[in-house]
Amino acid sequence: MKDLFDKIYKDKGPLGKWASVAEGYFVFPKLEGPIANRMGFHGREVITWSVNDYLGLANHPEVRKVDAQAAADYGSAYPMGARMMSGHTDLHEQLQNELAEFVNKEAAYLLNFGYQGCMSTIDALVSKDDVIVYDVDAHACIIDGVRLHQGKRFTYKHNDLESIEKNLQRATKIASETGGGILVISEGVFGMRGEQGKLKEIVALKEKYNFRLFVDDAHGFGTLGKTGAGAGEEQGVQDQIDVYFATFAKSLASTGAFIAADQEIIDYLKYNLRSQMFAKSLQMQLVVGALKRLDMLRTMPELKDKLWENVNALQSGLKARGFDIGTTQSCVTPVYLKGSIPEAMALVKDLRENYGIFCSIVVYPVIPKGLILLRLIPTATHTMQDIEETLDAFDAIRTRLDSGVYKRLSAAVAEAFA
């Protein structure tokens, strides 16, 4: 008989196998200093394009002041226990009410973490007779939520309406046999490539098919729509999203998350969300901090304006210089280049060491073989100088990539990190 750990000793997994060459640099890098447009990395200053602090709240002096005061007032323990038992407070309720109002829903409920909360919401919404239809590019927390489901599930091709409809037909057939319902799941913004989910078109299918729509709007909340209420507001269909989810981990620059829906749905979820029923309540520091951040979202539209000024300058600058930024419809800015994984590593090292640009790198199997995706996250704290320097750096590394510099260097890079 095999030892359970045999597979672990032999195979570190699709990402873990790169650990010896990548750890500490390409993965688990340590950015130093306060969260900002420029931070420290390996002893030098870099322009940071990999932090989801869209509105620049992470290190905003007013936010820091409120966070510090909340820590002094409540410490990190308060309140103790799960919401249902002993961890419920007026401020938790106030935050829920304000979040619901902000995203134009009747009610909201707090989640300790987006990831678990999203999984748990999916789990609570479906029973074994129901059918889930979801985008194949969905975030891992959606995929894991779907894994908990004991009934049928179908993926549709990313943002492909024909595929959505085909799968809705299959789901309808099954659900009418089992006596269940259908849950469709999309993201508001797909975080790798920046495309918005086709919410408007999905919602239009409600005329033909009977389903409920769950939207994970992690990247849309605070960045899209007139008031920042997200992708649903941007596309004019917020009222047709049956269950809206967003995390505090991006625009709100904190920890925690929430779901928002009709009152009756939230009333049900608060008694059935296992991730909240059996876990300690969101700490008060985070609740007070989120109230402050939400207030800033409401009262300081200039933060979102500045974000979009930067997004537009970066995206139009890249396009004007002939870069392929795909089909992004959000702040997420992908830059697609052609090359192998070792070339991508040499290129990113060059960007960081010699041009002072820090961005995330995505390669196969997340994207097709032979493509390199450099993912830039503009924020309200970036400056026009940051953008100009970055555009010049991208020009330079593209020339070096095309002339084979990274191909030659890549063998040495792999060795140096071995």
Ligand SMILES: Cc1ncc(COP(=O)(O)O)c(C=O)c1O
């Ligand atoms: C689309 C999406 N959903 C959910 C999450 C998980 O949220 P959290 O970081 O609050 O666990 C993330 C990442 O933060 C995300 O990008």
